[in-house]
Amino acid sequence: xxxxxxxxxxxxxxxxxxxxxxxxxxxxxxxxxxxxxxxxxxxxxxxxxxxxxxxxxxxxxxxxxxxxxxxxxxxxxxxxxxxxxxxxxxxxxxxxxxxxxxxxxxxxxxxxxxxxxxxxxxxxxxxxxxxxxxxxxxxxxxxxxxxxxxxxxxxxxxxxxxxxxxxxxxxxxxxxxxxxxxxxxxxxxxxxxxxxxxxxxxxxxxxxxxxxxxxxxxxxxxxxxxxxxxxxxxxxxxxxxxxxxxxxxxxxxxxxxxxxxxxxxxxxxxxxxx
Amino acid sequence: xxxxxxxxxxxxxxxxxxxxxxxxxxxxxxxxxxxxxxxxxxxxxxxxxxxxxxxxxxxxxxxxxxxxxxxxxxxxxxxxxxxxxxxxxxxxxxxxxxxxxxxxxxxxxxxxxxxxxxxxxxxxxxxxxxxxxxxxxxxxxxxxxxxxxxxxxxxxxxxxxxxxxxxxxxxxxxxxxxxxxxxxxxxxxxxxxxxxxxxxxxxxx
Numbered sequence: 001x002x003x004x005x006x007x008x009x010x011x012x013x014x015x016x017x018x019x020x021x022x023x024x025x026x027x028x029x030x031x032x033x034x035x036x037x038x039x040x041x042x043x044x045x046x047x048x049x050x051x052x053x054x055x056x057x058x059x060x061x062x063x064x065x066x067x068x069x070x071x072x073x074x075x076x077x078x079x080x081x082x083x084x085x086x087x088x089x090x091x092x093x094x095x096x097x098x099x100x101x102x103x104x105x106x107x108x109x110x111x112x113x114x115x116x117x118x119x120x121x122x123x124x125x126x127x128x129x130x131x132x133x134x135x136x137x138x139x140x141x142x143x144x145x146x147x148x149x150x151x152x153x154x155x156x157x158x159x160x161x162x163x164x165x166x167x168x169x170x171x172x173x174x175x176x177x178x179x180x181x182x183x184x185x186x187x188x189x190x191x192x193x194x195x196x197x198x199x200x201x202x203x204x205x206x207x208x209x210x211x212x213x214x215x216x217x218x219x220x221x222x223x224x225x226x227x228x229x230x231x232x233x234x235x236x237x238x239x240x241x242x243x244x245x246x247x248x249x250x251x252x253x254x255x256x257x258x259x260x261x262x263x264x265x266x267x268x269x270x271x272x273x274x
Numbered sequence: 275x276x277x278x279x280x281x282x283x284x285x286x287x288x289x290x291x292x293x294x295x296x297x298x299x300x301x302x303x304x305x306x307x308x309x310x311x312x313x314x315x316x317x318x319x320x321x322x323x324x325x326x327x328x329x330x331x332x333x334x335x336x337x338x339x340x341x342x343x344x345x346x347x348x349x350x351x352x353x354x355x356x357x358x359x360x361x362x363x364x365x366x367x368x369x370x371x372x373x374x375x376x377x378x379x380x381x382x383x384x385x386x387x388x389x390x391x392x393x394x395x396x397x398x399x400x401x402x403x404x405x406x407x408x409x410x411x412x413x414x415x416x417x418x419x420x421x422x423x424x425x426x427x428x429x430x431x432x433x434x435x436x437x438x439x440x441x442x443x444x445x446x447x448x449x450x451x452x453x454x455x456x457x458x459x460x461x462x463x464x465x466x467x468x469x470x471x472x473x474x475x476x477x478x479x
Contacts, residue, residue, distance in 0.1 A: 027458075037458075041451075077416070209417070212385075212388045212416065213417075216381075216385055216388070219478075220384070222452055222455075222470050223456045225455075226455030227452045230452070234447065235443055237442065239442065
C-alpha cells in the first residue's frame with residue numbers, strides 16, 4: 001500500500017516538475033491590445049499554475065468535495081454554524097495582530113470585543129453574540145496587511161492544496177501561520193491532535209461553505225481556471241478596498257461625535273484590470 | 275430701515291449655500307430611491323418565481339421575461355466580449371448576443387434548486403458616477419449570507435441592471451475574463467467561442 005502511494009507521489013511530482021519552469025508565451029509585440037491583456041492577467045507561470053490547478057481539482061474531486069458533502073449531510077446547520085464560530089474565535093490572535101499592524105484601531109477594538117463577548121456569553125465562541133451587539137466580523141490576514149503597506153500582489157500563483165494566491169499572499173499565509181500562537185504553544189500528542197483537528201475542521205468548514213458556488217462555477221465557466229483566477233483577484237481587491245476605506249473614528253458611539261464623517265463614501269472595488 | 279433690509283439680505287445669502295447643500299443630496303436621494311425601488315421589485319419578482327409553484331420549464335419562461343425586461347443583456351454581452359467585439363463580424367455579433375441571452379438564462383435557471391428558499395434584505399443605495407449601486411444581502415439555505423450589489427443604469431430611459439457584484443466580484447468582469455481566456459487558448463476565434471456557448475446550452479438542456 002505504502003509503495004503504491006509512493007509511486008503515485010512520484011508520478012505527481014514528475015508531472016509537476018516537468019511543467020515547472022513552463023512559462024506563458026506572450027503575444028506578438030505588434031498586437032498592443034493582446035499585450036496589454038497579457039500584462040493585466042499577470043500570469044506568467046500559467047502552464048505551471050494550470051498543472052497545479054488540475055492537481056488540486058483532482059484532490060478536491062476525490063477528497064475535499066465528498067468530505068464536505070458528507071459534512072453537510074451529517075452535521076445539522078446549527079452545529080455547523082457553531083463549529084464555524086468556534087474556528088473563527090480561535091483565529092482572534094492572528095486577526096487582532098493584523099488589525100494592529102494595519103493601524104486600524106476600530107477593527108482591533110471590534111476583534112477584541114468579539115473575542116471577549118463570544119468567549120463568555122457566546123459559550124467559548126459557539127454563538128456569535130457580538131455580531132448582534134454591534135461588533136461585526138471582518139477579514140484580516142497578513143497578505144492584506146502587506147497590501148495596505150503598499151506591496152503589490154505580483155504574478156498569479158496557484159499553490160498546491162492552498163489554491164489561488166500570489167507572492168504577496170503566499171508570504172502572508174506563511175506569516176499568518178507563524179503569528180498564530182497555536183502553532184507554537186504546547187507539545188505532545190494531544191496538542192498535535194487538537195491542532196490537526198482544527199486544520200481539518202477549517203478545511204471542511206471552508207469547503208462546505210463554498211460547495212454550491214464552486215459547483216456552479218465549474219458548470220458554467222468555459223475556462224474554470226481563468227474564472228477562479230479572476231474571482232480570487234477581485235475578491236482580494238474588494239477585501240483590501242474595504243480595509244483601506246475603513247476610517248471609522250476611535251470615538252465611541254455614545255460619545256459626542258465631533259467632525260467624524262457620518263457617511264462612508266461608497267465605491268465598490270471594481271477594477272477594469274480583470 | 276436699511277439696516278433691517280440688509281440683515282434680511284444677509285440672512286438670505288447665508289442660507290443659500292445651506293439650501294443648496296440640502297437640495298443636492300435630496301436630488302441624489304430621489305434617484306437612488308428610484309433605483310432601490312426598482313431593485314426591490316425585481317428581487318421580489320425573482321424570489322416569487324424561484325420559491326413559487328410550477329415546473330422548471332415554466333419558471334425558466336418567467337425568468338427569461340424578467341431578465342429581458344430588467345437587465346441590459348445586450349450591453350452586458352458586448353462588455354463581456356471586450357476587445358473582441360470590434361473584431362467580430364455583424365453576423366457573429368448577432369449570433370453571439372443571442373447565445374449570450376440563452377447562456378445567462380440557462381446559468382440562472384440551473385441554480386433554481388440551489389436558490390430554493392432564497393431571501394434578501396435591502397441595504398443602502400448610493401449614486402456612483404452615472405450609475406446607482408443598490409446593496410442587498412442574499413440568504414439561501416446551506417450558504418453563508420452574501421453581500422450582493424446591483425448596479426443599475428438609467429441611460430436607456432428606464433432603469434436596467436448592468437452588473438451584479440457578489441462579495442466584491444463583478445459578474446460581468448468575471449465572465450469577460452472567462453471568455454478572454456477561452457479565446458486566447460483558441461486562436462482568438464469567435465466562432466470557437468460561439469460553438470462552445472452553443473454546446474454549453476445544449477448540455478444544460
